[in-house]
Amino acid sequence: MKVITLFFEHITTWGLVWFGLIFWGSIFNAIFHYFLGDNHSLAFALTAYLLGLILGLLGKYKGWSWIN
């Protein structure tokens, strides 16, 4: 029960950041592939997910709930 409560608290606080990293990171990665060709470079993927993480952090600290 305590684990579930902790999980909910974590998601309430950090949900937008996870959403930025996973949701927007995946989308930025796909957009890179679409425009830059099927270049499966690790640098592209890292950049995409880093951008997603930054968007998630901005969402959390600037109150941009629209990113979700």
Add this chain to the structure above:
Amino acid sequence: MDQLAEDSQTNLSIEEERKVARTFMGRIEWEMIVVGLGQCIVWVITWGLVVNDVIPLWAGLLISTISTACSYLPSHAGQHGHLSGKHKQLSWLNTVVGQISLIPLAQSHHILKATHMKHHAHTNDPERDPDYRHTHVDNWFQSAIQIQNQTGEGGLIEVVEKLSEEDPKFAKTLETGSLVGLVFFFAQMVVAVIYPLETLLLWWIPRKLAVSYLGIIFSHEPHKNLPVGRYKDSRFWSNAMPRYLNHSMQIHAMHHMYPNICHYDEPKAIEALKPFMVARGIPGAEEIPEKIKLNPLIRAFS
């Protein structure tokens, strides 16, 4: 019914108004069940067609945006019990169809029902109406933006906290609904990992567009610049577009007068209740045409 309408020409008492209104209540609104399940099926099929390269992604975006715009109203009908009508043993239809219909919007039926009931109880109250912030703005653009950030800082949270303190049952319902919200939250992330561009163009963008459309057409236009109070908080309006393209929100004042009347019965109910609406001073009521057909409101209102 005609006799009742005739009697109401002379007797404009509250009792007579309720008697006329009751004749339009209690049926199962099967049209909303069809729309609710239908639009969700269209949305799922669109996903299938895009993923299997049968139709292009841009076509999927178009279809999904239109179908998602139709996903709230069936849930709204369920929130008011229209999907089961007077048949209490069928009340599960309200929740089940209401929740299925909201899948494209990724929203919880329980949360939307709880907040919508508070909207009815406190329409246009800046401290208690959950829709206030995207309703009482200067223009469509502000409404469209405000509704996107309603769960952010300074948005709906303060209102929800106040309502939760006043009504523990409301708080409990939000807690139940948040579980569904969590499922949608994770579902979107999982689907985005597998189908990123499809998730963006078939789910995220359509639901953002639909939510802005809902803010403008369902909240801002019917309630903007109006005070608190029965018969005063909603108006008849027109934006020169066919009534069905606005989900008939031009006649939303009828819904606030008697929320138990089904959406598809509102035109007939308005025709019967027009004398009462005029007598009570509902904004725009004097301009209601004798017959409400496809789009008679265009010429009547501005």
